[in-house]
Amino acid sequence: MESKNPVFARSNEWKAGYAGFDAPSSARRTPPADADARTLEDWYQRPPATPSQARRMTVDDVVVRTAGFFAVLLVGAGAAWYSNLGFGAAIGAALIAMVLGIWAQVSKKVRPGVMFAYAGLEGLFVGAIxxxxxxxxxxxxxxxAVVGTLCAFGAMLVAYKTKVIRATPKFAKVLLIAVLGYVVFGLVNLVLSLTGVGNVYAGGGILAVGVSAIGVVLASLFLVLDFDHIERGVRNGLPVRESWRAAFGxxxxxxxxxxxxxxxxAILRGNN
Structure with a gap:
């Protein structure tokens, strides 16, 4: 049950499951071999060994936490919009948000505060842009763009639920390689743009539309991995704290x- 999403892959719970579903045998609660029926019933009715296991992650938990992140993000976006935040400040906020996002991903401990800070700073960038x-x-x-995002989200959710698109290991591997290539392309394009050599997106055209469309497709398909990992987390009985990580991803x-x-x-409008 190892997660293919980099946001989740750092967590041992997402890698190995929880509550004994995919956990190592040494971590499972095993009743005595000679236990009678009453003893077995009492054994399985026992409360979890630790308070952190008392409540399991649910889809509702992920939804509520995702809504919380977006509430903070929208506040940041609104502040940047109405204050006409400068481009330099917006890029600075985005860079700090990127660092916080990486910290939240690589940390074995779930850090809601870092995630909310990311949401606020990313909101400044989104609002300014x-x-x-x-x-x-x-x-x-x-x-x-908002309507398009909601439509893409809905379409990917339906495709995932109807199994039109399956989050198989091969699908995840190919998608992650494609995303990595897209990120490298973006960095190269940024360097070329800053050095005055050129920018793929400048002036629009078929190439700019095609490259941007690839980005939309990759981001949309990545939602399938998010849905799959959330569903696995719920099915594996991960502790409720892991819903923060799922919502963040x-x-x-x-x-x-x-x-x-x-x-x-924007490119399509510029071409008209």
């Missing part, structure tokens, strides 16, 4: 998807 695109490409572009993917759709819509 959204404001920039609105001024450059006209009103309605943010609404279009979903939040990161949705923000990525929104930004990709926002850029694609």
């Amino acid at each position: 959204s404001n920039y695109y609105t001024q450059a490409f006209g009103n309605g572009i943010v609404t279009t 979903l939040t990161v993917t949705l923000v990525w998807l929104y930004l990709e759709i926002l850029r694609l819509v």
